Amino acid sequence: MRVGLLTREYPPDVYGGAGVHVEFLARELRDLTDLQVHCWASAKGGESGESGDGVTRHAAAPGLADANEALRSLSVDLSMAAALADRDLVHSHTWYANFGGHAAKLLHGIPHVMTAHSLEPLRPWKAEQLGGGYAVSGWAERTAIEAADAVIAVSHGMRADILDCYPVLDPGRVHVVHNGIDTSLYRPDPGKEALARHGVDAKRPYALFVGRITRQKGVPHLLRAARELDPGVQVVLCAGAPDTPAIDREFRELVAELRALRDGVIWIPEMLPRPEVVQLLTHAAVFVCPSVYEPLGIVNLEAMACGTAVVASAVGGIPEVVEDGVTGELVAYDEKEPAAFESALAGAVNRVVADPAAAARMGEAGRERAVSAFGWDAVARRTVKVYESVLTT
Structure with a gap:
């Protein structure tokens, strides 16, 4: 089976959950299919062309260098669609690549499978980043998803959202294949070099956030909630890649306000190497995921695999990962009551930190759940079954 995998993110340019998904899915699919990966050229001025190991990188058209990101x-x-003539099937990830899969389906007469990692209608804040390009991204997603031979949702919650947003879809074409986690890479690490490197006091408990500075990830809610945290708790923010200058300014202002109220607020603005993230996850008293929209939340799996209790918003697919009262605590989110959410978030973090024995039990249960239910080998096999279903119809 000759598969073309289309994605914006691919190592070394991985900045979000969709990129992590594609990285590990591709690794497993190489043993199960004849796989070619087609991704964007490096964000640092990379050019189009094959880069080895079955990976081809595609740069935006030179004439669009100053154009809206959606047109690029x-x-x-x-460019991707033109390179897929020898493939039996194309599988695209995120709206950035979905239209390439749709064009390949039309051009080459091959099935198109797409994985929905998020949905444009449920991310209206993207208009801040893309301007009029948000209408283009929504059109590209709708065009691809409604014509796709199969749609993979990364959670049951995501499947429900897909069918709500795109009611013309035949529910029989929408399959659930959860995100995965490599528990050999994400596992408890006793080392503390990363803590020392970034100024984290290993003798004090800390609440950890890892994610991009976006509306979706809800980090402003966490910064306001942190005003109510026990004074002995450090707040460590591995947060970078702001979507817009406006949210970057808001984040910086909230960090400054929090630092004026308490000590132990540590902001790490760069994307850290995986081993450093694993150490920070391992030694956190609690991992906090305040997302306002999250199809699954792979970062919660990463924390659980490192044996850390999780406090997370009960949105999207997160409740399918974080088992309330077992691997952490879930906090109800209502966009109309942000202050209530922030207060409840602070309360949950304080409870977990105040009972280290219970937090340790949650961490152990989270590790067991990550290992037993979310291995990438199983994710790849389920994905191939979706491929087989569209090739035989």
Whole structure:
């Protein structure tokens, strides 16, 4: 089976959960299929062309260097589609690559499978980043998803959202294949070099956030909630890649306000190497995921695999990962009551930190759940079954 995998993110340019998903899915699919990966060229001025190991990178059209990001994305999609003539099937990830899969389906007469990691209609804040390009990204996603031979949702909650947003879809074409986790890479690490390197006091408990500075990830809610945390708790923020200058300014202002109220507020603005993230996850008293929208929340799996209790918002697919009262605590989110959410978030973090024995039990249960239910080998096998279903119809 000759598969073309289309994605914006691919190592070394991985900045979000979708990129992590594609990285590990591709690793497993190489043993099960004849796989070619087509991704964006490096964000640091990379050029189009094969880079070895079955990976081809595509740059946006030179004439669109100053154009809206959505138009640049479509030009990459066309380049990808043109390179897929020898494939039996194409599998695209995120709206950045979905139109490439759709164009390949039309051009080459091959099935198109797409994985929905998020949905444009449920991310209205993206208009801040893309301007009028948000209408283009929504069009690209709708066009691809409604014509796809199969749609993979990364959670049951995501499947429900897909069918709500795109009611013309046949429910029989929407399959659930959860995100995965490599528990050999994400596992408890006793080392503390990363803590020392970034100024984290290993003798004090800390609440950890890892994620991009976006509306979706809800980090402003966490910064306001942190005002109510026990004074002995450090707040460690591995937060970078702001979507817009506006949210970057808001984040910086909230960090400054929090630092004026308490000590132990540590902001790490760069994307850290995986081993450093694993150490920070391992030694956190609690991992906090305040997302306002999250199809699954792979970062929660990473924390659980490192044996750390999780406090997370009960949105999207998160309740399918974090078992309330067993691997952590879930906090109800209502966009109309942000202050209530922030207070409840602080209360949950304080409870977990105040009972280290219970937190340790949650961490152990989280590790067991990550190992037993979310291995990438199983994710790849389930994905191949979806491929087989569309090739035999």
